Amino acid sequence: MGEEKREKDIKEEAKEIFKRFYERTRDIQKATTEAVKEIADKTLKGVGPSKETVREIAEGIQRTFRDISSKASEVVAGVLEGVEEVTRKERRDECLKIIKERRSVTFFDPRREVPDEVIKEILNTAALTPSGYNLQPWEVIVVKSKEKKKKLRKICYDQAKVEEASANIVLIANLKAAEDHVDRVLDSWVELGYITPEERDPLRDRILKGWESPERRKRKAIRDTAMFGMSIMIIARLYGLETHPMEGFDEAKLKRFLKIGKDRIVPMIIAIGYKHPEKTLLPRAYRFTFDEFGRIV
Ligand SMILES: Cc1cc2nc3c(=O)[nH]c(=O)nc-3n(C[C@H](O)[C@H](O)[C@H](O)COP(=O)(O)O)c2cc1C
Incomplete structure (x- = not known):
């Protein structure tokens, strides 16, 4: 029962991480699309632009990139969290395997020496x-x-x-x-x-x-x-x-x-x-x- 429950917990955890990661990725995709659209719109509108229009465009781009970069750091944080979870799970599985594999072995190979x-x-x-x-x-x-x-x-x-x-x-x-x-x-x-x-x-x-x-x-x-x-x-x-x-x-x-x-x-x-x-x-x-x-x- 313990084993089954742990397996279920791990799956739940993995699902949650993936969902979080996916949502954040979707956000950044949306933000990127919007930013590209905004830049394109403003650049097109700005044919022969006045100083104010150029400043407005530059500020818009700056805002958009700031937004993207803050989203990006969230994504990176999410990925790091996920990586940490996965690493922990791998280490635990490895240790459990070592413990479960140990047996009182009765048959040794007499030809092989341990240095x-x-x-x-x-x-x-x-x-x-x-x-x-x-x-x-x-x-x-x-x-x-x-x-x-x-x-x-x-x-x-x-x-x-x-x-x-x-x-x-x-x-x-x-x-x-x-x-x-x-x-x-x-x-x-x-x-x-x-x-x-x-x-x-x-x-x-x-x-x-x-x-x-x-x-x-x-x-x-x-x-x-x-x-x-x-x-x-x-x-x-x-x-x-x-x-x-x-x-x-x-x-x-x-x-x-x-x-x-x-x-x-x-x-x-x-x-x-x-x-x-x-x-x-x-x-x-x-x-x-x-x-x-x-x-x-
Ligand atoms: C302190 C201790 C002394 C043991 N003494 C012997 C022994 O003298 N001869 C033997 O064949 N097995 C001995 N065993 C091995 C146990 O029988 C074995 O650990 C147990 O049956 C469980 O098997 P497993 O270690 O493969 O899981 C001993 C185990 C322990 C922990």
Whole structure:
């Protein structure tokens, strides 16, 4: 229903813009015709004209052109409005397409490698993900070598995609992100004028207090890191890449394998690569709709 309504709204909008544009174009056509007629009439009448007649003609022409130019700027404004509408619609459609296209791809093409530079670009863009107090509690280890992927596959309960994907991004939530990052964050806030130097230390205390309880610390770090993961999956699509998030792994073994400290949690691993060209995914499974999972109060 939502989709249908949006489609209808867009059509209505487009119709309105076109109508406005058409009306303005018609006005300018009329004004131009009138002006040309007036000029012709006055020029014909003015054979052997007196000074006054010449002035009258010149003023008439001036008036007409002023009128045309003011209409023209209206038309231009209308066109710009229309262009803006169309651009917005195109951008929205493009973004929706990217979001809707994302699937947890099971079949990667083991022959195609994603260059390190592309992975870094994706991760640097994903780092724009918001986080509580901008503490950015995420870290990653990209497992890319053949030999390491083979070992990781075992840790991931033999999920073949781990080895077939070009790389696996191990997402790590840093439980000490507040202590580790708070000063960098607050320094930049002072520098940018978000807060005054006097506000810095009291805010620092408040932030650290919010991370005091182990439970809240865990929740904050995992929440932000999971959002970072979602960004990676969406941005990967912009590069024509596919992903697969995974929670199926032995965390203790994984931590030993990659030397991840006790003050870190691994919420998921994201396999990344190109889809196998000869294999097809099953259709997307049922998704609950807003009427089932939400309410507006
Ligand atoms: C955090 C997380 C962990 C997941 N773990 C696994 C996994 O270990 N193995 C697997 O085959 N799929 C895993 N999935 C993929 C889900 O099954 C998949 O996203 C879901 O069925 C919806 O399919 P879609 O992503 O293609 O829309 C995981 C997804 C998420 C978000």
